[in-house]
Amino acid sequence: MSYATSLRCRKCGGEYPLKAVNLCDFCFSPLDVAYDYKAMSRRVSRQALSSGPPSMWRYRDLLPVEDPVVDIGTGFTPLTRCDNLGRELGLEQLYIKNDCLNPTYSFKDRAVAVAITKARELGFRTVACASTGNLAASVAAHAARAGLRAYVFIPADIEAGKVVGTAVYGPTVVAVEGSYDRVNALCNRLAEAYGWGFINISLRPYYAEGSKTLGYEIAEQLDWRSPDCVVAPSASGLLFTRIWKGLNELSMLGLIEPVNTHMHLVQAAGSSPIVNAYRAGTLHVHPVEPHTIAKSIAVGNPADGHYALKVVRESGGSASAVSDDEVIAGMKLLARTEGIFTETAGGVVIAGLQNMVRSGVIRRDELTVACITAAGLKTQEVVWDVVQPIVIQPTLESFKERVPAAGTAAEVR
Amino acid sequence: MPKRRVMFTFPPERIEEPVIYLLGRQFGVVTNIRRADVTENRGWVVLELEGADEDIDRGIAWVAAKGIRVDSASGDVVEG
Numbered sequence: 236m237s238y239a240t241s242l243r244c245r246k247c248g249g250e251y252p253l254k255a256v257n258l259c260d261f262c263f264s265p266l267d268v269a270y271d272y273k274a275m276s277r278r279v280s281r282q283a284l285s286s287g288p289p290s291m292w293r294y295r296d297l298l299p300v301e302d303p304v305v306d307i308g309t310g311f312t313p314l315t316r317c318d319n320l321g322r323e324l325g326l327e328q329l330y331i332k333n334d335c336l337n338p339t340y341s342f343k344d345r346a347v348a349v350a351i352t353k354a355r356e357l358g359f360r361t362v363a364c365a366s367t368g369n370l371a372a373s374v375a376a377h378a379a380r381a382g383l384r385a386y387v388f389i390p391a392d393i394e395a396g397k398v399v400g401t402a403v404y405g406p407t408v409v410a411v412e413g414s415y416d417r418v419n420a421l422c423n424r425l426a427e428a429y430g431w432g433f434i435n436i437s438l439r440p441y442y443a444e445g446s447k448t449l450g451y452e453i454a455e456q457l458d459w460r461s462p463d464c465v466v467a468p469s470a471s472g473l474l475f476t477r478i479w480k481g482l483n484e485l486s487m488l489g490l491i492e493p494v495n496t497h498m499h500l501v502q503a504a505g506s507s508p509i510v511n512a513y514r515a516g517t518l519h520v521h522p523v524e525p526h527t528i529a530k531s532i533a534v535g536n537p538a539d540g541h542y543a544l545k546v547v548r549e550s551g552g553s554a555s556a557v558s559d560d561e562v563i564a565g566m567k568l569l570a571r572t573e574g575i576f577t578e579t580a581g582g583v584v585i586a587g588l589q590n591m592v593r594s595g596v597i598r599r600d601e602l603t604v605a606c607i608t609a610a611g612l613k614t615q616e617v618v619w620d621v622v623q624p625i626v627i628q629p630t631l632e633s634f635k636e637r638v639p640a641a642g643t644a645a646e647v648r
Numbered sequence: 649m650p651k652r653r654v655m656f657t658f659p660p661e662r663i664e665e666p667v668i669y670l671l672g673r674q675f676g677v678v679t680n681i682r683r684a685d686v687t688e689n690r691g692w693v694v695l696e697l698e699g700a701d702e703d704i705d706r707g708i709a710w711v712a713a714k715g716i717r718v719d720s721a722s723g724d725v726v727e728g
Contacts, residue, residue, distance in 0.1 A: 246683075263653050263682045263694050263721045343727075365726040390726065415726055422725045424652075436725055470728055519685060519692060521657055522719050531728025536655075538723025580728070609728075 238275040239299035242266040242440050245542065253299065255357055255432055257439040265538065266440050268299045276488045281459055284451075284490075291345055291448040297484065299444055300352040305381045309344040310448050312336045314456035314604070319572040320585075324592045328602040330462070332453055333575060334609065339376050339400065341369035341531075341578075341609035342449060342474065347434060349445030351377040354432035360384060364434040365422040367393055368401075369531055369609050374434050375404035386431065390418050400613070415525075415535075439538075446474045450481020453604050454491050461491055463601035464552075466499045466588045468580040468608060469509055470532035472543030475500050478606070479546045498552035499597065500543060501587030503527035503562060503579075509540045513554035518544055528559045528617050529579035531609060553596050561586035563617055569607070576611030584608075649678075651698045653721035654708070658691040662716055668693065675699070675707035694721050 242251040246264035257266055279296050287293025291310025295302075313333045321329035334342040347370070354362050363386040364374045371387045378385035385406035389398060393410070402408050411418045426433040435442055454461055461482045469475045479498055485491045502510050505527030512520045520540030525533035537543070547554050557565070565585030570576050577585075584605050591597040611618070627633040634641070656667070663686060672679045677699035684693040697704050712718050 258653065258722055261682070263696070265722075367726060367728055370727045388726075415724075416719075418726050419720055419724050423720045423722065426725075433725075435727055436722060439722075471723060521690070521692070522655075522717055534724045534727065536719040536724045540723075 236296070237299050237301050238270045238272070238278075238296065239268050240271050241269045243269040255354075255359070255437040257437055265542075268440050268444050270297075270299075272484075272487060279488055279490070281455075281490055284455065291348065291445070291452075294448050294451050297447070297451070298349055299441055300349055301356055305348055305352045305355065305377050307338045307344070307348070307376060307380050309337050309348045311452060314453060315573070315575075317573045320569060323568065323572055324589055325599055326592055326597070326603055327600050330457075330602075330604045331569075331573065331575060332449065332604055332606045334449065335575065335577060335581075335607060335611070339369070339372040340613065341373065342446070342606075343369045343373040343609075344377070345448050346442045346445035346473075347373040347377050350432070350434045350438040350442035351381050351383065353441040354434070354438055355381050355383065357432065359430075359432035361386065361429075362432045362434055362438075363388065363425070363429075365389075365418060367530055368397060368613060370435065371398065371401040371406075372404075375401045375406040378406060379404040388418065388422055388425070390415055419536075443473055443477055446477035447481035447484065449474065449606065450478040451485060453478070454482055454485050457602070457604075459491050461486070461494045461496045462604045463495070464497045464499060464597050464603040465606065466501060466584055466591070466597075466603065467606040468529075468532050468583045469500045469502050469543055469554075470534040470537065470580075472509060472537045472539035472541075474606075474608070475543045476539055476546050479550065496550060497597075497601075498546050498550040499587070499591060500547055500552065500554040501583050502554070502556050503529035503532060503583050504556040504558050505529075506533040506535060507556040508535060508537060509543055510554045510556045512540065512544055513547060520544065527562075528614075529562055529583050531578060531613070532580045532583065553591065555587055555590060555596075557583055557586040557590065561590075565589065566611060566618055567621065570611070575607060577607045578609040578611050578614040579617060580609055581607040581611070649698050650701050650704065651696055652704055653694070653696050655692055655694045655719045655721050656711060657717040657719070658686070658693075659715055660689050662714055663688070663691050665714075667711060667714065667716060668695070671697075671707050671711060675703045675710065677703050677707045
């Protein structure tokens with residue numbers, strides 16, 4: 236059962252019933268799900284959680300939904316110890332949380348699984364989202380599973396090939412002409428005008444809670460401890476705040492020791508409003524116009540930017556940005572050392588981590604978890620230059636001549 | 649009447665102008681400020697606009713033409 240009690244305004248504390256609403260009527264600040272943690276703590280234990288299914292739904296008692304949940308197998312992705320990459324970077328204990336391995340290949344499945352479950356619970360028959368990729372695919376897949384109609388709004392300039400992984404699930408895909416700003420404005424109005432469950436607008440408080448499971452899993456997979464450092468990418472800032480919330484909830488419930496994790500946020504330099512605010516020493520995030528290859532995290536006006544900044548400061552972490560060239564180098568480095576092919580947002584994380592180790596922001600002996608949030612097949616075009624096959628004739632001689640580094644047949648055995 | 653929740657971000661050269669007052673007066677839009685922070689260098693205001701859709705659209709276009717950034721109060725909704 237759910238221990239959620241209400242929605243509560245993050246700024247003024249105003250309380251609202253558990254409906255599809257995302258902003259406080261009074262101060263227009265975001266609403267969060269509030270829980271009865273006392274009752275929750277009587278129910279959850281390490282053993283109870285560990286004996287749950289191998290998916291994010293093992294944490295169902297900590298989420299704001301009732302049975303039956305919409306489950307396409309999301310979560311409990313591998314936390315892989317990465318000694319090869321650790322050696323390259325100069326870290327003794329490095330782990331990758333590999334969310335490429337979710338059903339639609341990104342961490343968005345966590346958030347969407349909760350939002351769609353809640354949408355169905357609240358009686359919605361149609362859900363919608365505005366997305367350039369990962370969110371769209373996840374919403375379409377979960378809606379298909381839940382038997383809900385789905386509308387997916389995409390900017391018209393996205394290449395057709397990019398929406399195959401969304402369209403295949405059968406949603407209505409609407410390509411909106413005009414700038415991203417215009418698409419944003421339209422979707423806000425659609426959310427008000429139509430009685431749909433807009434996943435990342437009206438259902439945002441629930442959507443947000445799904446992301447907490449990334450934090451839960453990290454702690455459980457480290458044998459119930461919080462790491463010294465977490466490095467995560469940031470677009471709207473939501474995931475970053477929820478990893479922190481997840482860790483702190485486990486601590487509050489007595490399942491892990493007090494959290495001493497430093498939360499390190501990374502953005503692409505061409506879309507880094509949160510990093511700009513961090514450097515300027517302010518907690519207000521001024522919107523920017525995004526220009527980066529890391530499109531999955533190119534959010535110019537991050538809804539949770541202010542709160543992500545607070546987490547950075549509260550945890551003694553940092554916020555930094557990396558160039559597009561560094562992003563590509565980061566993607567290649569992770570693939571070459573650990574066999575994990577990430578999309579651009581993961582390149583942002585690896586490049587940012589590399590800079591943090593070099594500059595001493597993260598110490599060599601700190602147990603560090605880098606969050607890889609989506610798979611590389613989604614942004615193959617940025618690393619096309621790796622495809623340089625050696626062309627040979629179909630003879631052994633030709634192979635030996637063109638590939639001398641292969642050595643002799645005896646050596647291979 | 650339709651309502652829209654928006655955030656205006658002012659560049660330094662527009663901070664002293666009574667933009668919100670003029671928006672209400674020239675376009676017949678009711679403005680209702682909920683949160684704000686204005687310094688001598690920069691300012692932002694979160695407010696609700698109420699009026700006919702066309703009037704709100706024209707008013708927002710007028711504000712944006714002054715170099716003031718207009719965003720949704722809920723942040724960007726187009727996500728990756």
